[in-house]
Amino acid sequence: MSAATLSSGRVQDRPPHQPEHQPEHQPEHQPEHQPEHQPEHQQDPSGARPIRIFVVAHDVRVRASLASLITADDRLALAGTARTGEEARRTLTLAPASVDLVLVDIALPTRAAGHALIHDLAEHPAGPFTVVSLGFDTADDRSARASGAVAHLTKSTAPEEITTVLARAPRTSHTTTAPALPGAGPSTVRSGLTPPLGRGGLVLAVLAVFVPPWLFWLSALGQSAGWWGWRLPQGAALWSMTLPLVAVIAVRGGRPALVDLWGRLTRWRVSPWAYAAALGVPVLLGAASAGVAVALGAQSPVGQLMSLPGALTYLAYGTGLFLLTEELAWRGVLLPRLQERMAPLAAAVVVGLVWGLWHLPLLLVPGQHDHGLPLLGFLLLIVPTSVLVTALVTTARGSVVVAAVFHAAFDAAYSWFGVVGTDHRPFWAAVVLSWLAAAAVAALTRGRLVLGSIR
Known part of the structure; x- marks a missing residue:
């Protein structure tokens, strides 16, 4: 026909x-x-x-x-x-x-x-x-x-x-009734795809993500400032957010919210192109940033901060780490609920701002790869990065696995190419290139951040 x-x-x-x-x-x-x-x-x-x-x-x-x-x-x-x-x-x-x-x-x-x-x-x-x-x-x-x-x-x-x-054909049977928003009138219902967390639930989720890791990082800051002679084990900082966040989801959202989150965390059967983009985009941006820095007169930063074997090892470990910690929060809980309240591009920007501010102590803790980076510059880098990863996640039907792969590749590539090193020329080049890439994706998708060709 x-x-x-x-x-x-x-x-x-x-x-x-x-x-x-x-x-x-x-x-x-x-x-x-x-x-x-x-x-x-x-x-x-x-x-x-x-x-x-x-x-x-x-x-x-x-x-x-x-x-x-x-x-x-x-x-x-x-x-x-x-x-x-x-x-x-x-x-x-x-x-x-x-x-x-x-x-x-x-x-x-x-x-x-x-x-x-x-x-x-x-x-x-x-x-x-x-x-x-x-x-x-x-x-x-x-x-x-x-x-x-x-x-x-x-x-x-x-x-x-x-x-x-x-x-x-059989008619659709709407067996799941959208729950009423707490405190709303009887005619106000929520019909989104993501189960609600109730009044104040999203704020509690954000606090669960911020407070535990910040306690770990602030203990290191206090030690470096001479206020006390101990620090909490920094390797446990990211893992400290997982249980509190899941507890908030369970208490405020119940079983539907847990099932939704589990589905996003285990949704790995997506197009191979989504994984290729999650790996390739950070590598291309990192390589281009290093190239721009060299063109501006800097010495090649490649390998100075992290070796290639170290970057590959970090990529493997970081994927699992971010899947169960940061990305569980940013793209598993926060992003889908913001997407129901605002336009896709606006939701990606808000997640980027929260994501960037969450890193604030890491910019101050000695020994961290992000130490010494300017806060404003870091926000300017993270916001367009959030747009890029949101486009991939949305295209991959909300897969947090794709987000974790992108996040690990982002950190590994930017460390190996020296983007986050002491010479900030590659860093600022990455800021500009990331904004250009995010603007191109937003324009091509008309702000919807769905890449139809790789679904």
């Missing part, structure tokens, strides 16, 4: 189960054929109404043709359309109960993106949504059903068969 086929297709014959004597436009007391403009609340006591279908298709011709086909059938009603998976996720999250079925063109614009959207909707906490996929041929049938689609249609299918399949 090409776009042209869809455009020309019209449902002219009434399905066999409909009595011939029924008029083409039934009165309101017969809602199985209620007019398209009739409000949804005007139903008869039996509760029958057209199946409300949300269409997701990258091609504007396919999207328009499907919309026309749906509105021409009395059994169906068009609930809305979207061009991208991210647009569909946002729209459906705001009003999940207004949609009975989602029709997804699997080329969105790549098959990987289409499968990812089907998978996400089939596991939606406010659903799951009933999804029917649309592809070029039957080869997509098995993979679409494996992703969660209840049926698969090809673009060569006759329009009448398409509408029949849609009309007979």
Whole structure:
């Protein structure tokens, strides 16, 4: 069924189960054929109404043709359309109960993106949504059903068969009710994908991330200043945040929040391109920063702060370390909840500012790689870095594993290339290059920070 086929297709014959004597436009007391403009609340006591279908298709011709086909059938009603998976996720999250079925063109614009959207909707906490996929041929049938689609249609299918399949598909059963916000009125509900932490829960989570490590680092600062002669073991500083943070999530968010967090921490089966970018982007930025510094007259900083074997060892260890500590907090807890309250780019910037301020004691503790770096410059580096890692994580369906790989590669590469060394020329070059890279990603994704080509 090409776009042209869809455009020309019209449902002219009434399905066999409909009595011939029924008029083409039934009165309101017969809602199985209620007019398209009739409000949804005007139903008869039996509760029958057209199946409300949300269409997701990258091609504007396919999207328009499907919309026309749906509105021409009395059994169906068009609930809305979207061009991208991210647009569909946002729209459906705001009003999940207004949609009975989602029709997804699997080329969105790549098959990987289409499968990812089907998978996400089939596991939606406010659903799951009933999804029917649309592809070029039957080869997509098995993979679409494996992703969660209840049926698969090809673009060569006759329009009448398409509408029949849609009309007979099961409706979405919204089994998970969005909990009310604490202190809000009865009509105020939260319909986001991430379970809430209750009033003040996010603040408590941030405190759980800040307070324990800062106690470790401040003990080292006090010792270096001569205020006391001891310090807490610095190697345990990052690990000290994990249990308090998980405790806050458990107490304030309960089992749904823990399940959501666990899913993000274990979501490693994503596109290989996401891992390639998580490893490659920090290396490219580090190498370019060192190159700019050499061009400005500095000696090559490569290997002065950390050897290549040391960097590779740090990469392996750091991935696990950051997965269960920092990234658990930044991209596992904070980012997804901020993304429900503000635009994706704004959420990435806020996480970057919090992430940067959290490092403040490390800029002052002697012996740390970040020691001596300017606070403002560090914030200017971390904010665009947050935008880059957010784009990868969002593209990888919230995978914290990808964030941990990026974080470990970022630290390892910037140490090996000498970006965070005593000569600050590579550091400032990294600041400029990071802003250019983040601006390019924001522009290419129109602020959505979803890289469709690597989904």
